[in-house]
Amino acid sequence: MKIIGAADFKLEREVEMGTAEHQETVRRIIGDVRQDGDAALKRYARQFDGVEVDELRVGPEELEAAYKSVDAGFLAALRQAAANIRAFHEKQKRTSWFDLQPSGTMLGQIIRPLRRVGLYVPGGKAAYPSSVLMNAIPAQVAGVPEIVMVTPPATAGTHGIDPHILVAAAEAGVREIYRVGGAQAIAALAYGTESIRPVDKIVGPGNVYVALAKRAVYGAVDIDSIAGPSEIVVLADETANPAYAAADLLSQAEHDELASAMLVTPSRALAERVQAEVLRQLETLPRKSIAAKSVADYGAILLVDSLADGVELVNKLAPEHLELLVAEPLELLGAIENAGAIFLGAYSSEPVGDYFAGPNHVLPTSGTARFSSPLNIDDFVKKSSVISYSKQDLLANGEAIMTLARHEGLEAHARAIQVRLENEGGGRGHE
Amino acid sequence: MKIIGAADFKLEREVEMGTAEHQETVRRIIGDVRQDGDAALKRYARQFDGVEVDELRVGPEELEAAYKSVDAGFLAALRQAAANIRAFHEKQKRTSWFDLQPSGTMLGQIIRPLRRVGLYVPGGKAAYPSSVLMNAIPAQVAGVPEIVMVTPPATAGTHGIDPHILVAAAEAGVREIYRVGGAQAIAALAYGTESIRPVDKIVGPGNVYVALAKRAVYGAVDIDSIAGPSEIVVLADETANPAYAAADLLSQAEHDELASAMLVTPSRALAERVQAEVLRQLETLPRKSIAAKSVADYGAILLVDSLADGVELVNKLAPEHLELLVAEPLELLGAIENAGAIFLGAYSSEPVGDYFAGPNHVLPTSGTARFSSPLNIDDFVKKSSVISYSKQDLLANGEAIMTLARHEGLEAHARAIQVRLENEGGGRGHE
Numbered sequence: 001m002k003i004i005g006a007a008d009f010k011l012e013r014e015v016e017m018g019t020a021e022h023q024e025t026v027r028r029i030i031g032d033v034r035q036d037g038d039a040a041l042k043r044y045a046r047q048f049d050g051v052e053v054d055e056l057r058v059g060p061e062e063l064e065a066a067y068k069s070v071d072a073g074f075l076a077a078l079r080q081a082a083a084n085i086r087a088f089h090e091k092q093k094r095t096s097w098f099d100l101q102p103s104g105t106m107l108g109q110i111i112r113p114l115r116r117v118g119l120y121v122p123g124g125k126a127a128y129p130s131s132v133l134m135n136a137i138p139a140q141v142a143g144v145p146e147i148v149m150v151t152p153p154a155t156a157g158t159h160g161i162d163p164h165i166l167v168a169a170a171e172a173g174v175r176e177i178y179r180v181g182g183a184q185a186i187a188a189l190a191y192g193t194e195s196i197r198p199v200d201k202i203v204g205p206g207n208v209y210v211a212l213a214k215r216a217v218y219g220a221v222d223i224d225s226i227a228g229p230s231e232i233v234v235l236a237d238e239t240a241n242p243a244y245a246a247a248d249l250l251s252q253a254e255h256d257e258l259a260s261a262m263l264v265t266p267s268r269a270l271a272e273r274v275q276a277e278v279l280r281q282l283e284t285l286p287r288k289s290i291a292a293k294s295v296a297d298y299g300a301i302l303l304v305d306s307l308a309d310g311v312e313l314v315n316k317l318a319p320e321h322l323e324l325l326v327a328e329p330l331e332l333l334g335a336i337e338n339a340g341a342i343f344l345g346a347y348s349s350e351p352v353g354d355y356f357a358g359p360n361h362v363l364p365t366s367g368t369a370r371f372s373s374p375l376n377i378d379d380f381v382k383k384s385s386v387i388s389y390s391k392q393d394l395l396a397n398g399e400a401i402m403t404l405a406r407h408e409g410l411e412a413h414a415r416a417i418q419v420r421l422e423n424e425g426g427g428r429g430h431e
Numbered sequence: 432m433k434i435i436g437a438a439d440f441k442l443e444r445e446v447e448m449g450t451a452e453h454q455e456t457v458r459r460i461i462g463d464v465r466q467d468g469d470a471a472l473k474r475y476a477r478q479f480d481g482v483e484v485d486e487l488r489v490g491p492e493e494l495e496a497a498y499k500s501v502d503a504g505f506l507a508a509l510r511q512a513a514a515n516i517r518a519f520h521e522k523q524k525r526t527s528w529f530d531l532q533p534s535g536t537m538l539g540q541i542i543r544p545l546r547r548v549g550l551y552v553p554g555g556k557a558a559y560p561s562s563v564l565m566n567a568i569p570a571q572v573a574g575v576p577e578i579v580m581v582t583p584p585a586t587a588g589t590h591g592i593d594p595h596i597l598v599a600a601a602e603a604g605v606r607e608i609y610r611v612g613g614a615q616a617i618a619a620l621a622y623g624t625e626s627i628r629p630v631d632k633i634v635g636p637g638n639v640y641v642a643l644a645k646r647a648v649y650g651a652v653d654i655d656s657i658a659g660p661s662e663i664v665v666l667a668d669e670t671a672n673p674a675y676a677a678a679d680l681l682s683q684a685e686h687d688e689l690a691s692a693m694l695v696t697p698s699r700a701l702a703e704r705v706q707a708e709v710l711r712q713l714e715t716l717p718r719k720s721i722a723a724k725s726v727a728d729y730g731a732i733l734l735v736d737s738l739a740d741g742v743e744l745v746n747k748l749a750p751e752h753l754e755l756l757v758a759e760p761l762e763l764l765g766a767i768e769n770a771g772a773i774f775l776g777a778y779s780s781e782p783v784g785d786y787f788a789g790p791n792h793v794l795p796t797s798g799t800a801r802f803s804s805p806l807n808i809d810d811f812v813k814k815s816s817v818i819s820y821s822k823q824d825l826l827a828n829g830e831a832i833m834t835l836a837r838h839e840g841l842e843a844h845a846r847a848i849q850v851r852l853e854n855e856g857g858g859r860g861h862e
Contacts, residue, residue, distance in 0.1 A: 110764075243854070347820045350847065351836055373814035419674050
């Protein structure tokens with residue numbers, strides 16, 4: 001992990017997603033599913049997953065068996081995490097409102113849950129129960145009545161769907177699960193097949209085919225944002241424990257060779273100690289090769305002149321995860337403009353948020369924290385405006401409305417007002 | 432306008448956006464602006480707008496002149512509309528919150544305005560002051576400190592920027608205006624040039640080049656949804672005034688030959704009277720040819736068996752605008768699941784909302800009201816999660832967090848907890 005002056009650091013961020021060949025494959029798969037429905041899903045299960053799928057939907061007996069097969073300690077931890085996630089997202093809920101005016105006009109905003117949401121869950125090693133909770137619970141808390149999960153029927157080394165995933169889904173309120181993965185699963189959720197009714201929105205992580213398929217069906221349905229490689233920035237002062245900082249950087253680096261872990265600090269002493277700790281801790285990690293490559297390619301220790309300069313740099317980086325490993329984290333919080341999740345102080349290690357505390361771990365990556373937010377309740381609701389205009393207000397304001405419409409050359413707009421003024425008000429409106 | 436049974440109506444909704452040639456043009460323009468900056472903007476102004484642009488930024492003297500040139504009645508109407516829009520959007524504002532737990536943990540959600548937002552305003556006949564208000568005021572109310580407007584330097588038949596647009600921008604709190612239009616303006620907002628600093632989000636309507644450019648820069652910046660042709664559904668019972676219904680349908684139809692205006696009613700008598708009224712009112716409309724083509728191609732009167740069936744059809748259509756021209760509109764409101772803006776009763780003609788009442792006229796089109804919302808304050812803010820975990824909670828829950836991390840094969844995540852438990856707690860946390 002190189003130590004470099006912040007001034008010499010150049011931010012590179014453009015991520016290309018998939019080749020033309022990937023795109024063509026995805027286009028073809030979506031077309032097949034739209035044409036052949038379930039038959040196409042079963043064909044692709046044979047081709048890609050090496051599995052004969054008779055029944056696409058997972059039955060209650062399979063769910064029961066899953067509960068019996070998972071470890072009690074895992075289930076207890078999962079349930080506590082689910083309760084914490086639910087409690088946090090409950091606080092994001094909002095209600096419809098109406099504004100009644102003395103003139104008789106009522107204006108308002110209705111907030112309603114989406115009707116049907118699809119959750120993609122990858123198979124194999126990337127099948128994370130925590131991700132099932134983080135994607136499904138906000139939908140459940142938002143009041144979405146139908147949450148549908150799709151996940152590959154099997155992948156190399158596994159047989160069937162991982163029971164931990166099934167249990168996490170059940171705990172998160174998912175009642176409808178299909179064994180289908182890849183671009184074909186996204187196509188089924190977007191356009192429907194004989195077995196799977198289409199949804200209004202698709203969320204959840206996936207490989208490049210899944211990501212490209214989500215992008216392709218966007219418009220027919222809504223999608224969540226497509227995540228880039230994960231990132232952490234640790235902003236630390238000389239009071240930080242170097243072992244904590246290094247461990248947190250490595251927890252990010254082990255995700256993916258493309259993951260980015262950076263320390264920003266005004267303290268050269270800390271920089272050097274963290275650098276040494278990273279090397280030391282790296283040695284015994286099971287995912288050492290991934291973490292080492294991530295650290296070498298996308299890791300850095302950036303020296304800044306002051307914590308204030310560090311905050312400025314953080315706002316430019318707009319990291320997915322930000323740890324404030326400083327003596328007075330609250331004093332910096334108000335100046336942090338761009339970050340997905342902010343972890344304050346020595347005990348708020350990133351994994352606390354990844355798994356347990358309650359806030360969502362689906363966060364804006366690649367600098368999009370400048371304009372995007374953690375997955376939250378608002379992602380699973382829609383709003384409608386309501387206008388109940390009174391006769392009194394129409395008579396009083398009809399002339400102004402017509403003035404604006406006519407200025408824009410939209411005479412039929414003006415006449416929709418005029419026909420009412422002539423009929424209701426005797427003439428052209430107020431006075 | 433054909434009267435047809437709802438059962439015989441087939442919903443066609445797929446909209447292709449732009450040809451490969453359009454896309455190639457846009458790709459080239461964006462590349463040019465990224466490479467040549469201001470020089471490219473001025474070159475395209477010459478080529479596309481036929482204008483030599485010396486100074487890209489609009490100066491204060493031009494704004495002053497604009498105020499002097501607009502009609503007093505227009506200005507008064509515009510100001511009242513702006514006040515109403517501001518008042519409605521103020522009610523959408525939310526504050527950051529923190530949840531302090533007895534264990535010493537603090538969780539929260541910070542809500543902050545975006546720093547810099549770009550607003551595209553088309554030139555020529557599509558330069559709508561109302562659209563400037565509807566896009567800029569929510570950003571202003573959200574607290575966005577920098578709102579930047581771009582608009583073509585001129586188009587056929589106009590010289591310079593329409594003063595009404597300048598005045599609307601000033602009323603809506605826009606302090607930075609550049610004379611640049613088309614895909615090149617979108618590229619400048621996304622990537623910046625010598626004169627124009629990049630923004631975090633781009634909103635506002637535009638032609639196919641603008642829409643394709645917005646889609647192309649998405650990721651580098653955020654964009655609003657790309658609007659399809661405008662739509663209205665009027666759900667009416669036998670008590671509706673046929674002249675009102677017809678006028679409202681035509682106000683939508685005059686927008687665009689692709690606009691869609693539909694009446695849904697269980698009353699054949701009303702259907703026939705509205706059909707006759709549409710023909711009668713169409714005769715004297717200045718934009719008769721546009722409205723007539725819209726009505727012929729995308730207009731319909733759909734007969735349903737009951738108002739309840741009408742509501743069900745409306746939910747499938749998920750219209751941008753919905754009027755409830757019925758005796759008891761409030762009784763239907765609770766069953767309407769999908770609609771951008773809902774207008775209740777005889778006095779809530781759609782133009783009341785388009786121009787004046789306060790709710791936004793930027794609404795989800797093409798059935799996307801199933802999952803999208805009117806433009807609102809949430810579109811101009813971002814959230815950050817905050818986790819300040821206490822030592823007590825880390826010691827109590829560390830074991831559970833490690834269980835979940837290790838189950839997912841992420842040992843470095845577990846060790847980030849473990850290093851703290853070993854250092855702070857004496858051992859592995861709670862027994």
